[in-house]
Amino acid sequence: MRHAHTVEQVRAAEAELMAKLPEGTLMQRAATGLAVAISNFLGGTYGARVVLLIGSGDNGGDALYAGANLARRGAQVTAVLLSDRAHAGGLDALKVAGGRVGSTDDIPSTDVVVDGIVGIGGRPGLRAEALAAVRVAERYGVPIVAVDTPSGVDVDTGATPEPHVNAALTVTFGTHKICHFVDPAATACGPVHLVDIGLDLPSAEVQVLQAADIRALYPVPHGESDKYSRGVLGLMVGSTQYPGAAVIATAGALAGPVGMVRYVGPDAVANAVREAHPEVVGDGRVQAWAIGSGLGDELDIPRIRELLDADEPVVLDADGLKALDDSGDHVDVLITPHAGELSRLLGVDRATVEGERLKYARLAAETFDVTVLLKGATTVIASPDGEVRINTNATPWLATAGAGDVLAGLCGALLAGGLTPLDAASAGAYLHAAAANLASAGGPTTAITVAQSLPEATRRLLS
Ligand SMILES: NC(=O)C1=CN([C@@H]2O[C@H](COP(=O)(O)OP(=O)(O)OC[C@H]3O[C@@H](n4cnc5c(N)ncnc54)[C@H](OP(=O)(O)O)[C@@H]3O)[C@@H](O)[C@H]2O)[C@@H](O)CC1
Numbered sequence: 001m002r003h004a005h006t007v008e009q010v011r012a013a014e015a016e017l018m019a020k021l022p023e024g025t026l027m028q029r030a031a032t033g034l035a036v037a038i039s040n041f042l043g044g045t046y047g048a049r050v051v052l053l054i055g056s057g058d059n060g061g062d063a064l065y066a067g068a069n070l071a072r073r074g075a076q077v078t079a080v081l082l083s084d085r086a087h088a089g090g091l092d093a094l095k096v097a098g099g100r101v102g103s104t105d106d107i108p109s110t111d112v113v114v115d116g117i118v119g120i121g122g123r124p125g126l127r128a129e130a131l132a133a134v135r136v137a138e139r140y141g142v143p144i145v146a147v148d149t150p151s152g153v154d155v156d157t158g159a160t161p162e163p164h165v166n167a168a169l170t171v172t173f174g175t176h177k178i179c180h181f182v183d184p185a186a187t188a189c190g191p192v193h194l195v196d197i198g199l200d201l202p203s204a205e206v207q208v209l210q211a212a213d214i215r216a217l218y219p220v221p222h223g224e225s226d227k228y229s230r231g232v233l234g235l236m237v238g239s240t241q242y243p244g245a246a247v248i249a250t251a252g253a254l255a256g257p258v259g260m261v262r263y264v265g266p267d268a269v270a271n272a273v274r275e276a277h278p279e280v281v282g283d284g285r286v287q288a289w290a291i292g293s294g295l296g297d298e299l300d301i302p303r304i305r306e307l308l309d310a311d312e313p314v315v316l317d318a319d320g321l322k323a324l325d326d327s328g329d330h331v332d333v334l335i336t337p338h339a340g341e342l343s344r345l346l347g348v349d350r351a352t353v354e355g356e357r358l359k360y361a362r363l364a365a366e367t368f369d370v371t372v373l374l375k376g377a378t379t380v381i382a383s384p385d386g387e388v389r390i391n392t393n394a395t396p397w398l399a400t401a402g403a404g405d406v407l408a409g410l411c412g413a414l415l416a417g418g419l420t421p422l423d424a425a426s427a428g429a430y431l432h433a434a435a436a437n438l439a440s441a442g443g444p445t446t447a448i449t450v451a452q453s454l455p456e457a458t459r460r461l462l463s
Pocket residue numbers: 010011013014026027030055056057058059060062083117118119120121122123124125126127130147148149152173174197199
């Protein structure tokens with residue numbers, strides 16, 4: 001599991017550790033890890049040209065000491081000082097190692113720019129001088145390695161309301177920060193490399209589950225299992241308007257851990273479902289529901305509200321979201337909106353939701369007392385008790401019609417298999433993305449192919 005801590009948590013852990021260590025130890029650890037990462041990024045150090053963009057704080061200090069390290073190993077290192085103040089010890093170390101102070105004119109011919117403008121002490125946005133330097137790097141296509149965080153992003157929310165650095169690599173220290181996982185800032189980080197500096201941290205509200213975590217959650221059948229005890233899922237999805245949604249969601253459900261799937265809907269659609277999936281049966285007792293994908297004209301809000309109020313857990317998707325209200329106990333409900341659907345639920349415009357995905361996923365979880373799975377390039381999952389999980393392993397090829405129906409069916413199956421809404425959402429998002437990676441293999445794919453790749457993705461996870 002990966003953890004993303006807040007700036008406040010990082011500062012507290014840093015203070016505690018610094019009190020026990022000789023002054024400067026943490027910065028040296030950070031700078032050494034940073035220098036190694038930059039050297040690996042460049043594929044070597046000797047003769048490489050490195051420009052450091054230096055702000056007024058310790059983020060610049062990290063960059064200067066890393067620059068000194070690289071200069072000692074034969075790199076030509078130039079610092080561009082963007083503020084009246086620069087970390088004095090770091091600047092001296094750079095000069096002693098043979099580095100020099102230069103200007104933005106050095107940027108076009110360098111191999112890499114190191115963004116030591118601001119880290120966790122920064123406010124969103126870039127001041128004029130910093131912005132001008134970053135623009136030169138962008139204009140000349142020079143890759144930027146960000147120190148701790150890409151300068152200009154909002155570290156604790158992942159929002160990017162102002163201009164910011166777009167990094168080819170981010171090297172962070174001690175723990176991940178929220179901006180490393182939550183879009184749009186996560187995209188601005190590029191790959192994130194974590195350097196251990198020995199911080200002792202409390203539990204984090206934001207987590208990214210890894211394969212081993214999902215494996216531990218997955219409901220694997222055992223010798224005593226039968227099709228009922230494995231869980232039965234009811235599907236209320238698709239319509240004569242969108243029969244494909246029913247077929248696709250059913251494919252997602254059957255590729256989950258359930259023993260049986262029941263389909264409830266118009267005869268013509270039920271026939272289409274059974275033609276594609278003969279194992280599907282009709283109405284009856286279930287352990288969970290997946291409701292809403294492609295319901296179109298079939299949307300029956302009173303019936304959906306009855307099911308939301310009943311004991312069985314529910315995945316509520318797409319059109320079904322129109323039945324959600326903020327009264328009643330919905331802790332066993334998982335909703336799976338994309339940003340547009342979440343914006344309608346909350347009465348906020350879509351761009352605002354996309355700009356602060358973590359905030360609005362959390363707000364919806366709190367307002368409706370549900371677990372929220374907010375779809376997108378990175379998926380944000382927020383539970384009503386404040387826990388947040390981010391899924392980061394998807395491919396943009398997954399942005400294809402019907403992919404959300406597969407996810408709703410799969411999450412329903414995981415709920416029917418006995419997982420909590422938070423765990424069902426986590427395992428669902430992870431496996432959905434893993435299946436998409438198999439289905440796509442770097443090229444176009446379809447929702448049905450993603451569903452068909454789920455068993456193999458699950459097999460690889462469990463083996
Ligand atoms: N914590 C840890 O465990 C460890 C931390 N370490 C490192 O320390 C970093 C944090 O350093 P930090 O506290 O000195 O803050 P930092 O990010 O350098 O900003 C400093 C100043 O920048 C300014 N400024 C603000 N916004 C701005 C903007 N938009 N554009 C331009 N300038 C802006 C503002 O000062 P002002 O100019 O307003 O007076 C602010 O005070 C951390 O990210 C990591 O790299 C590691 O060495 C070891 C372990």
